[in-house]
Each structure stands twice: as C-alpha cells, then as structure tokens.
Amino acid sequence: MTDTPTPPASVATALARYTELPDPAPLLALNFGFARARALGTALDLGVFTALAGAPRTTARLAGDLGCDARILGELLQVLEDFGLVSGDGAAGWSPTGTARAYLVEGAPAYLGDHFDEVLAQWDRWSALTPLARSGDRGGDLGDPAGRGRHRGMFAGAFPLAVRIASGVVAALGPVDAGRVLDLTCGSGEWGIALAGADPRARVTAHDDPALLAVARERAAEFGVAGRFRFVAADFGRTPFAEGEFDTVVMAHAGRFAGRRTAARLIRECARVLRPGGTLLLADIMRTPPGQPPLGRPMLALSLLVNTENGGLPEADEYRALMAEAGITAKECVTRGLVTALTGERQ
Numbered sequence: 272m273t274d275t276p277t278p279p280a281s282v283a284t285a286l287a288r289y290t291e292l293p294d295p296a297p298l299l300a301l302n303f304g305f306a307r308a309r310a311l312g313t314a315l316d317l318g319v320f321t322a323l324a325g326a327p328r329t330t331a332r333l334a335g336d337l338g339c340d341a342r343i344l345g346e347l348l349q350v351l352e353d354f355g356l357v358s359g360d361g362a363a364g365w366s367p368t369g370t371a372r373a374y375l376v377e378g379a380p381a382y383l384g385d386h387f388d389e390v391l392a393q394w395d396r397w398s399a400l401t402p403l404a405r406s407g408d409r410g411g412d413l414g415d416p417a418g419r420g421r422h423r424g425m426f427a428g429a430f431p432l433a434v435r436i437a438s439g440v441v442a443a444l445g446p447v448d449a450g451r452v453l454d455l456t457c458g459s460g461e462w463g464i465a466l467a468g469a470d471p472r473a474r475v476t477a478h479d480d481p482a483l484l485a486v487a488r489e490r491a492a493e494f495g496v497a498g499r500f501r502f503v504a505a506d507f508g509r510t511p512f513a514e515g516e517f518d519t520v521v522m523a524h525a526g527r528f529a530g531r532r533t534a535a536r537l538i539r540e541c542a543r544v545l546r547p548g549g550t551l552l553l554a555d556i557m558r559t560p561p562g563q564p565p566l567g568r569p570m571l572a573l574s575l576l577v578n579t580e581n582g583g584l585p586e587a588d589e590y591r592a593l594m595a596e597a598g599i600t601a602k603e604c605v606t607r608g609l610v611t612a613l614t615g616e617r618q
C-alpha cells in the first residue's frame with residue numbers, strides 16, 4: 272500500500288480556501304433554474320406529454336410525429352426523465368409519469384399547460400429585472416383592467432390549483448349559509464363553485480370579463496352547479512348590481528394585482544352590494560400571515576413588481592383597515608398554502 276502523498280503546506284492552505292466553503296450546489300441550481308423552466312416550456316410547446324399519453328413511443332417515432340430533430344428531442348426526453356415527468360427509454364418507448372399525465376396532457380381536467388405558458392411569457396420582463404431594480408420604473412400589465420382577458424391562461428389556467436385551495440378554505444370556514452352570492456372578478460369561478468358546493472341553496476352571480484365568464488360557465492357545468500349560476504359581464508368600476516343585493520360577496524385574488532387604491536375601491540363596491548349582516552370573503556396572497564412560513568411569498572411579491580404597474584403583496588392588516596373604512600368588521604382569518612382568506616360582516 273502506498274501512502275497518499277501529503278500536498279505541500281502551501282497547496283493545502285490554498286486548497287482549503289476552496290474546500291472549506293459552504294456547499295455551492297444551491298447557487299448552481301438557482302443559476303440554472305431558467306434552463307429548467309425553458310425545457311419544460313419547450314416540451315409543452317412541442318406537445319411531448321400529450322403525444323406520449325396515447326401510447327409509449329420511441330424517441331425516433333416521437334421525433335417523426337412531432338416534426339423534431341431526434342438528437343435534441345432525445346436529450347430533452349432525458350431531461351424530462353430527470354425531472355420525473357417521463358419514464359422508459361428511447362429505444363423501447365417513453366411514457367408520461369403520473370404527474371405529467373395529471374397536469375401536462377392537453378384535455379386532462381387539471382391541465383396546467385396554459386397557465387405555465389403564460390408564466391413563461393414573463394421571460395422578457397424578468398430579463399429586465401436588473402434595469403428595473405436600478406430605475407424602479409414599473410410597467411407590467413398583469414393587474415391592468417385594460418389587459419383583462421389577455422391573461423386568460425394565467426387566471427383561468429390555474430383553476431386546477433385554485434379550486435383545491437378555494438374548497439379547502441370554504442371547508443375550513445365551517446358550515447356556510449351563503450345565500451345570494453356575488454363572486455366579483457370571478458376568473459374561472461372556483462370560489463363560487465366552492466360556495467355552491469358547500470351550500471346547496473346558494474345562488475351565485477359570477478362577474479368578470481366575457482372571456483373569463485365563458486371559462487367559469489364551463490367549470491360550473493363540470494361541477495354540476497351551473498343551474499344555480501348567472502353570469503354577468505361588467506367592468507368592476509360600473510357594475511349593474513343593486514345596493515344590498517347579496518348575502519355573501521367574494522373578492523378573491525384581485526387586490527394584489529390591482530394595487531391599494533383599486534383594492535380599496537373594490538372593497539367599497541363589495542360593501543355597497545352586501546346587505547347589512549352579509550359576509551365579505553376576501554381571499555388573497557398576503558405578505559405575512561401570522562405564524563405561517565414564507566413559502567414562495569417573497570418571489571411572488573417581486574413578481575408583482577415585475578409584472579404589474581401598481582400591484583404588491585398586501586398585509587392582512589391593510590385589508591382589515593380597508594374593510595373597516597368600508598363599513599365591514601373583520602371576523603375570521605384562514606390560511607391554506609399561500610392563500611389567506613379574511614371574512615367580514617357588513618354593518
């Protein structure tokens with residue numbers, strides 16, 4: 272046996288400057304995160320998961336079917352295997368894993384590809400984060416009322432995620448007597464659907480832009496509650512609703528995109544159309560829900576600065592203050608994952 276030679280003292284000292292440092296692996300993963308997102312986006316663009324869902328295919332066959340270069344597609348499939356999204360191999364055939372079948376195959380009820388597309392479409396805006404950080408000049412249109420309907424993939428495409436949370440929050444709030452419900456800026460309608468599911472007598476008015484209402488209508492039908500829904504397209508600045516018309520009003524995920532001034536206006540509108548004693552359910556991602564871990568909140572806060580003109584993550588107490596100004600007394604507070612729901616009673 273030969274002894275491993277001891278490096279000269281000067282080499283050992285120099286080496287220690289590199290080996291006795293914290294593990295850099297998390298930094299490398301962060302730095303390469305953009306490539307992972309792009310690889311998933313390209314697999315969705317090409318329709319890889321949808322094509323493989325029918326029957327396993329070899330790399331060569333899939334390349335022919337999708338009109339792709341077999342070498343690059345082969346490497347992409349290896350990456351997707353590494354992500355846990357396909358299994359098999361290039362010669363015997365690839366198949367989507369359970370996660371990919373559930374969320375990445377077009378036509379699946381929980382398909383998230385439209386939402387992911389819209390998130391990836393923020394690429395250029397995020398690439399300009401450095402000049403934004405220097406100048407502070409914001410300009411994204413994600414919260415701009417004029418841009419509504421353009422972000423259908425972002426909002427309606429997230430239904431499979433949102434309906435789980437909305438149902439969980441409604442269940443956590445306990446038995447509901449929702450009555451006449453208004454879901455203001457309802458998106459794909461998950462909150463109205465959750466309330467209609469919890470209260471078989473609830474009748475829901477779903478309000479948004481026509482493009483989003485078409486999605487809400489389909490989703491309400493999917494859940495068998497469309498017969499208790501009506502759909503009202505209107506700008507939230509000029510709604511046709513009467514004073515005190517509703518027992519329950521939902522305002523979900525609107526304030527953080529729109530900014531404080533518009534959120535205050537929306538909460539005043541909720542108060543106006545609620546009957547005295549009626550309930551406001553205000554759900555949003557809030558900055559620091561008491562006793563909750565941050566999860567992805569800091570990144571979402573940054574995303575609102577990148578993608579909206581006025582948006583930002585609000586504090587629950589800011590919403591409580593806006594509710595109080597509008598004549599609504601805050602009551603319960605429930606957090607599920609990233610979403611916090613405040614309830615309040617109209618005075």
Ligand SMILES: C[S@@+](CC[C@H](N)C(=O)[O-])C[C@H]1O[C@@H](n2cnc3c(N)ncnc32)[C@H](O)[C@@H]1O
Nearest residue numbers: 416419420426456457458479483506507523524
């Ligand atoms: C972030 S989404 C929230 C959707 C839904 N409430 C939810 O919880 O998923 C905001 C919604 O507000 C709608 N919206 C934005 N500006 C609007 C306006 N001026 N009038 C009516 N709806 C508007 C958009 O179409 C979009 O569906």
